[in-house]
Amino acid sequence: GAVVSQHPSRVICKSGTSVKIECRSLDFQATTMFWYRQFPKQSLMLMATSNEGSKATYEQGVEKDKFLINHASLTLSTLTVTSAHPEDSSFYICSARDPRLAGKGELFFGEGSRLTVL
Amino acid sequence: AQSVTQLGSHVSVSEGALVLLRCNYSSSVPPYLFWYVQYPNQGLQLLLKYTTGATLVKGINGFEAEFKKSETSFHLTKPSAHMSDAAEYFCAVSDARAAGNKLTFGGGTRVLVKP
Numbered sequence: 492g493a494v495v496s497q498h499p500s501r502v503i504c505k506s507g508t509s510v511k512i513e514c515r516s517l518d519f520q521a522t523t524m525f526w527y528r529q530f531p532k533q534s535l536m537l538m539a540t541s542n543e544g545s546k547a548t549y550e551q552g553v554e555k556d557k558f559l560i561n562h563a564s565l566t567l568s569t570l571t572v573t574s575a576h577p578e579d580s581s582f583y584i585c586s587a588r589d590p591r592l593a594g595k596g597e598l599f600f601g602e603g604s605r606l607t608v609l
Numbered sequence: 610a611q612s613v614t615q616l617g618s619h620v621s622v623s624e625g626a627l628v629l630l631r632c633n634y635s636s637s638v639p640p641y642l643f644w645y646v647q648y649p650n651q652g653l654q655l656l657l658k659y660t661t662g663a664t665l666v667k668g669i670n671g672f673e674a675e676f677k678k679s680e681t682s683f684h685l686t687k688p689s690a691h692m693s694d695a696a697e698y699f700c701a702v703s704d705a706r707a708a709g710n711k712l713t714f715g716g717g718t719r720v721l722v723k724p
Contacts, residue, residue, distance in 0.1 A: 528631050534716045598712055600652040
């Protein structure tokens with residue numbers, strides 16, 4: 492199956508700093524990627540849909556100025572948590588749709604990135 | 610709008626026993642249904658999916674699920690639990706007609722396997 496990779500897997504930062512998480516599709520071109528957030532022992536919450544070459548579509552309640560998403564190429568989307576605070580600490584997971592499987596609905600997920608804000 | 614309900618946030622089974630994880634969905638359009646597994650501090654791995662055709666779907670690691678439209682269910686089963694099955698399991702639904710493939714997840718069920 493298609494492979495999606497995230498980096499870094501773990502990051503610790505100080506409050507007020509910005510952190511960038513990368514999501515790459517390794518063996519396919521992803522026109523659309525999705526960013527999820529997962530709190531401990533909870534389900535995944537969709538934050539935004541990242542579209543290559545255009546602005547991301549954010550879900551209701553997600554601050555677009557806080558969580559900057561850039562999808563500059565067909566294999567890379569980045570999530571930048573700006574001016575991070577302890578409440579932003581969470582597990583962030585990206586996923587991508589392989590256009591070769593269009594219509595089959597399956598998404599491929601990265602390994603996740605655990606952010607801890609001190 | 611679509612939604613997914615997973616009955617039971619935690620399930621404890623003995624090694625060798627049947628694993629049954631329940632999933633009910635709500636969708637006004639034909640659904641695609643998925644089961645994913647998540648191990649600690651990792652992303653999600655697809656176990657199996659239903660798109661069209663046969664309603665009994667077989668996946669990896671001996672899991673299978675049956676799509677029952679009349680019951681709006683997609684329960685996941687495995688005849689004999691293994692210690693390595695201890696993980697978090699998520700049921701998800703998407704709109705079969707939509708190109709966006711946006712997934713809606715259930716709350717998850719954590720499986721504990723006792724020796």
